[in-house]
Amino acid sequence: MYRPNHITYKDCNKIFSILVPLVMLFSGIAIAQKKEKGAPAEPVKLIRGPYLQVASSSGIQIRWRTDLSARSQVRYGTSPAKLDQSVQDLKLVTEHELKIEGLKPLTKYYYSIGGLKDTLQGDEQNFFTTLPEPGKSGHYRIAAFGDCGDNSINQRQVKKEMLSYLGANELNAWILLGDNAYQDGTDAEYQTKFFNIYKDDLLKKYPLFPTPGNHDYHDTDLSAKYAQETHETAYYQNFSMPTKGESGGVPSHTQAFYSFDVGNIHFLSLDSYGKEDKAYRLYDTIGPQVQWIKKDLAANKNKGWVIAFWHHPPYTMGSHNSDQEEELVKIRENFIQVIERAGVDIVLNGHSHGYERSKLMQGHYGMENTFDPKKHNISNSSGRNDGSGNSAPYTKTVKKNNGTVYVVSGSAGKLGGKQTGYPHDAMYFSDADHGGACLLDVQDNRLELKWICADGVVRDQFTMIKE
Amino acid sequence: MKVNKLKMSLVTALWITCLCIFSSLKTADQRIGLNHTISIFKEGTAVFGQSLLDLQQAVSVVDGQDKQTIANARAALKRSRFAYKRIEFFMDYFFESSGMIYNRPAKVEVDEPYMEYQEPSGFQVIEALLFEDNPGGHRKALMEQAELLVSSAADLNSxxxxxxxxxxxxLESVRLELVKVITLSITGYDAPELKTGVSEAFQSVDVIKNVLTPYLRPAESTDSKLCQSLSSTLAYLEVHTDFDQFDRMEFLTLYALPLQEKLGGFIRERGLEANYKSILNYKAGHIFSPDAIPAAAFNGIGAADLGTRKHSDQMKVALGERLFSEKTLSGNLKRSCISCHNPAKYFSDGLKTSVAFNEESFVKRNAPTLLYAGFQYAQFWDGRVKNLNEQIKEVIANPLEMNGDHKIVMAALKKSASYQSAFQQAFPEVADPLNMDNLAGALASYISTLSPRNSAFDRYISGDRSAMNTEQLNGFNLFMGKGQCGSCHFAPLFNGLIPPLYKRTEFEVLGTPANADFDHLLADQDSGRFGFFPISYYQGAFKTPTIRNIAQTAPYMHNGVFPDLEKVVEFYNQGGGAGLHLEVPGQTLSAKPLNLSKKEVQEIVAFMESLTDKLAAKLP
Incomplete structure (x- = not known):
């Protein structure tokens, strides 16, 4: 540790008295100059990202993190050899967030990231495709990863097999179903268990739309209760959401929940753990979130498909018990009728670390033992559409749009756990022994969901058709 | 010219002075060791990352037919472990969650209260695979593990x-690293088959020394003594590397424990003592000091600090002691705590399982001693309650045990004027203190004082070198080494409290049989912790109890199946139930034999006999 030297020069009082103020002044300037930030002298290192946020048919946000403060620049263009456009931010930051606007819909752009003079990353693997125009039909693929962030072999395998199943096809987007970084959703855990795992492929190529889980709401300094009320956790620092309706949907004006369109598919990302106005959970239907959901669902009835995703499932007997956990009971009793009334086609959840999927169903709000397939299943088909018996696709029409398929897919990282009463009677297919993630494949009025496992096997699938 | 020269040098000197002043102002809160520690970590991650690439290469060519490839992979694993030991203090302390994948036991960890768990990964999984009969058959799993480590470690600096x-x-991080050396490394806790714990201890101590460098002031005598202690500990570890032959008692008493005392004293003297992580009392000399694990961490009152506690606490203990033999607590007014936890029998009853309330049948499990029982985060063999208070209430109400209706018990006690006054003195802050919570609280206070710490072993450690004989000393070395007892019965209480933080109690699946005939073993039907928390990993899991005073509390195990300690040690020596060919799918104890000779078994038993406390003559 430095200690100031107390040097005294008895013979040089005169010189001393002149010099001291001068020297102090110069030193002051020197220090002040040193303090003033400039471009860093050392090479800047990329330590997180790039990752793609707030995607829409006309824009995208690219984020990355550097170890030292630096300026930001994204260069982009429609060919990897010709990144002829650019956006900059002259602020010295370590968290780089650059928005690109005025892009063409459903168009592939290549990009590089860096400072004004250096490039941190940018080759033919750095690309993104803008979303299609809201409402427009096409062939779209969206992957859903639930409970992924535990830095396990399973997490790596699930990602690997998803990519290998896609082959040359690309995702239009990917979504998270919560509990994205175990155990407490801290920044370090996000680094090790989320960003480091997906950095070389999913994060830099495909727009990400997250949702928070309970583990994203731990607050290791204060309490989960505090985090629930303030939303001040690493999840909210690390992700940008389309809160102003940038990507379609009714603006939510909060990062906690939001909606977006991928062509003719309308998605709602909901927050099943945080509190609005320090009081309302998702299952408190008079709260701001459900009020917004109602508005958003009403405004998007013209969409071909509506998919809602959040963390806590209404039906599960995997690592969690939907008859015993109060928040799961309440979501089932109070909330999902809102979803069902609007004819939401699919609900995707995580929380339990397996895969559990219902048939096309509606109106089951009680405990497991009150489930009656005759009463609650709208179709008794498996929906697998694979030539096996009773596997015809689920069919919905404009007039008869009711019925929802509930999917729990929480084994993209964490895996396993069964209640004594496993599986849940309302769930047609349950598997808590294999890790996996879901792939939505939507072609106009035909939707397929496939559960792609860590060993590459597709163990469940269903098809839904809208007439 | 002369003046000019003087001027120049003056200007320079003043410049430096001012810069120093400015920089010290600017960095008023700059940390003494922060940058140094960061650079140690960065150096460490570079070496560690490279070592993992070597390990990845080595496991990728493992071939069951080619012994050399297996030896190479084991050697690479060893080097990676050494490299990890140089960043372990930092990872465990500052980034525990990110570090979990590297060096956790090869055992599934359950995230209660949910049916969630984390599969084990990292070194200890790789180690287990490399020591299987045919490591070549596990190449895919080995490669997956190596890839996990390589890709994670490459991001550590982020x-x-x-x-x-x-x-x-x-400083707390290195202090805890030293506790790991003393309680884990040298016991083979995290490298049970490689047996590299002693050399790893060297790496840990060496990095501790390195981290301390900027804090040390060579002129100060405390500091130079600490330096000497570090150097001599390192010198000892450098020479004595054989895991099975390592003289743990010599190492602890002459090197590691004095080092721990000096390190603690140094940190205190520098005014940098803080406890953010562990339950340990850093004012205690070393880990075997009786006050190192404070009873207060378990809401209890330790024997050591009883004298200094306030009057009402002493009254609580006195009331608890009185209640301990109070038959009013039972449904038939015939039984008390003593019925099964008899102080004359070291607070147990000498039976396989205790006599039930009806005085005809027997309860399900063996009555454990209450000595040191309070120093656990789980009570009962299956850990179904978290503390003594809950345990006491349950036993009183349990129809098989005391069958005492809480309301009737309280009503009876309320009739007694002397209990009225005893409760009043023990709980002066409450108007009407006669209730079940306070009754349990008083009993728990008494039980938590049952920690005499005056056994031959304790006396030896605290300086009386005549307290233990050679056989017992050999036994200690085996217990803490080759016998791998100390890697579950953790020092200093030799129970399931996991070092270095001592914030959790461990459960293990041993495959304890229903009978003691090793040639014709029968499976025990007790599902253990699974009955309380039905996740498959808890099938047959039981809490790790203390082995202090064990020589006085036969018979042994949760079902009292083994009549003597020789049988117990022999059971472990054979690899537990699975080692004895019982079907125990989730056994957490290694099924491999320990290869302890008859003499060694005897020595371990002799050591355990040295853990017998001298109890106060006065019996309640």
Missing amino acids: LLYGFDGTDEQI
């Missing part, structure tokens, strides 16, 4: 983003 550890934290 964790330094915004890192701002204080000197207090840095």
